[in-house]
Amino acid sequence: MKVVLEATGKKPDRPWQVRLDQHVVGFRSEAEARAFIDTLQARIRAPHPLFRQAG
Template identity: 55%
Template sequence: MKILIKEVAKSQWQVRLDQHAVTFRSEAEALAFTKTLEARLLAPHQIPDHQQQRAAG
């Protein structure tokens, strides 16, 4: 996923995630959001076991 931070107007910052954009009031807010997003993306993820889901459902 490509993440881009840029100033789009005075006191308005945008974080672009591929084609999705989220706007913030400050660069600090945009950077904090990006840091949290990257941490979540890099966190280990468990792949669900579809056999267990079918048996339970």
């Protein structure tokens, strides 16, 4: 999954965007956007029981 953080002027109430492939999530601040990315990446890296059973 490609994750991109960018500042945009498209929506004044949510000037920061995180793009997840084709999906876009808007945020009020850069700090909120970065916290979202950190949480998302931690969850992606976390061990997943389903994959342990298959392997």
